Amino acid sequence: MNAAIARRRLHNQCITRAGLRQPADVIGWMGAVQAQEYAAAKWALGLRLQDGAVDVEIERAFEEGRFLRTHLMRPTWHFVTPMDIRWLTELTAPRVHRVLSSYNRTLELDAALLVRGTAVLERALRDRHYLTRNELGECLRHAGLTLDGVRLARLMMYAELEGVVCSGPRRGKQFTYALVAERAPEALRLSRDEALATLSRRYFGSHGPATIRDFVWWSGLTTADARRGLDMNKAGREQVGNRTYWTIGPTPRGATRDCLVHLLPIYDEYLVAYRDREAVPHGPSVIGSGSGNPVNFQHALVIAGQVAGTWRTTRRSAAVLMDTVPLRRLTGPERRALGEAVHRYERFLGVPTELSIMALSPSV
Numbered sequence: 001m002n003a004a005i006a007r008r009r010l011h012n013q014c015i016t017r018a019g020l021r022q023p024a025d026v027i028g029w030m031g032a033v034q035a036q037e038y039a040a041a042k043w044a045l046g047l048r049l050q051d052g053a054v055d056v057e058i059e060r061a062f063e064e065g066r067f068l069r070t071h072l073m074r075p076t077w078h079f080v081t082p083m084d085i086r087w088l089t090e091l092t093a094p095r096v097h098r099v100l101s102s103y104n105r106t107l108e109l110d111a112a113l114l115v116r117g118t119a120v121l122e123r124a125l126r127d128r129h130y131l132t133r134n135e136l137g138e139c140l141r142h143a144g145l146t147l148d149g150v151r152l153a154r155l156m157m158y159a160e161l162e163g164v165v166c167s168g169p170r171r172g173k174q175f176t177y178a179l180v181a182e183r184a185p186e187a188l189r190l191s192r193d194e195a196l197a198t199l200s201r202r203y204f205g206s207h208g209p210a211t212i213r214d215f216v217w218w219s220g221l222t223t224a225d226a227r228r229g230l231d232m233n234k235a236g237r238e239q240v241g242n243r244t245y246w247t248i249g250p251t252p253r254g255a256t257r258d259c260l261v262h263l264l265p266i267y268d269e270y271l272v273a274y275r276d277r278e279a280v281p282h283g284p285s286v287i288g289s290g291s292g293n294p295v296n297f298q299h300a301l302v303i304a305g306q307v308a309g310t311w312r313t314t315r316r317s318a319a320v321l322m323d324t325v326p327l328r329r330l331t332g333p334e335r336r337a338l339g340e341a342v343h344r345y346e347r348f349l350g351v352p353t354e355l356s357i358m359a360l361s362p363s364v
Contacts, residue, residue, distance in 0.1 A: 002240060005209050005279040006305030008251070012206050013270055014048040015262055017254035021050060023058050024067045028081045031202030032088065034272055035069055036077040038175075040265035040299070045079070046348045047262065055348055062170070065183050069167035069175075071160045073220040075100075082184035086163055091195040093161040095220050100154070107151050109158075117145055118159045122179065130168035130176035193232070196221070200229025201248050207273050209238065209245035217275035243278060260337035262302040263311055263345055271300060271307075282307040301326065303334055319352040329360055 010016040013030070020026050023045045027033050035041035042062075046053045061067060068085055072078040075096045080088055104114070117140060124131060124139040131139070137152050147155055156177065159165045168178030180187065190198065203215055215226045233248045264270055271282060282300065301309035301324055309326035322342060330338065339355065346353035 002279040003305060005240065005245065008209060009207065009270065009280070010262075010305055011256065012208060012252060014206075014254075015264075015270060016257050016259055017252065018257065019048055019050040019053070022066070023049070023061050023079075024081045027067050027079050028084065029202070030206045030269060031199055032072055032078040032080045032084075033269060034076060034267045035079045037266050038069075040267065041077075041079060043265045043345070043348065044268050047264075047344070051344070053348060054350055056350065059170075062167075065169070065178075068183060070165075071096075071157050073218070075157065075161065075220070083186065083188050085166060085180060085184050086187035087190040087195045088199065089161060089163045090189075091192065091199060092220055093163075095222075096161055097158075099220075100157075104154060104158075107154060109151060109154055113145070114155060114158045117147065117155045118162060118164055120145065121155075121159050121177070122164055125165065125168075125177060125179045125182075128168075128178065128182055130171070130178050132171065132174050132176050136177060193228075196225055196229045197232040200226070200235075201233050203273075204230070204233070204235060204246050204248035205252070207269065208247035209240075209279075210247075210274060211243055211245060211276050213276055214274045218273045241278070243276060259341070260304060261334060261341045263341050264300045264302050266297050266299050268300065270302070280306060301338075303330075303337075308334075313353075319354060320346075320349060321354050321356060323356045323358065325358045326360065330357070 007016075014020060014026060020029065026045050026048045033041060033044060042055055042058045045058055046055065062069070065082060067079050067081055069077055069079055070085065070089070072080060072088055073092045073096070104110075120140050120143045121136055124136060133152060133156060136156070137148055140147050140152070140155075156165065163180050165177045166180050166183055168176035168183065170176065199219060200215070203218060204210060207214070207218070212223060212226045212230070215221070215229070216223055219226075230246055230248070235246045235248045238245050238247075271280070274280070298310040298312060300307050301311050308328060308330075309324055311322055311324045314321045314323070322345070324338065335357070338357070342353055342355045
């Protein structure tokens, strides 16, 4: 572990420095924020915002299209700003298409079918006619294309990677799709070099210090791309042991939050955005294997920048029960800091939250 690098990452990721004002500010600073678990991803934004951020305000911003959700990079769901969605997709989609091509062939999804299906989706969603995936499946059937299950999901991902569709406002708890052209009419278009320089600057500015391997893992781009992005930005280099870490730009300004304990959600960028785990080691119970395959994923209890346990919540009528499972005995100051972190989470949800700390065996 490297406590100094952990502290700098916490600061650069807006976890320990004064929070930003709007969800889109966080997402723009980070480049993109992993978001397959929607509720958890909203908390990932909330804990990086100014104190007092609440879930309902972030939900409203999503409904209004101030930030979007789509498949990017590895690929997986990410939050992205409307301004960034086009250039980010155009930069990262070609590699994703190549990765998925053999699987698409197995599913008998050839290029002609994918193009034809995407055209049907585009017509169905025109004029802000937001539809769920199942409703779009019906539209496809009416057009003579019977796609459901994984095949329908792959078509939707293809249309996202082509920059045609993205998230629309939710309908209750259901997600809808919208046209990128209508949801993000002012999205930027950048040349490939401009896009690569911008994404490199966003990643190493917000996630650094980080290795080239980390950026390749996070972005899905090549090592050659990563090196070019560093060169174009005249990145700073530092050697720590046998690892070379990179940063871009000055350390972001802002008062430091005096927080010892952080309740990080599943798939938080502080944990999932790095392939090398020497600075912040964590076991499979928190994050899964290095390949990205889940192995009992859980939220992470982080103390002084290091994973010190897990946590989970259960809804009980009008309250939330939070169970924490520490990996070691917590000191008195750590317990008090954990209580403060729980209160912050409680304010975010707007629901009373009861904390339970699992007792360790006497041998621990």
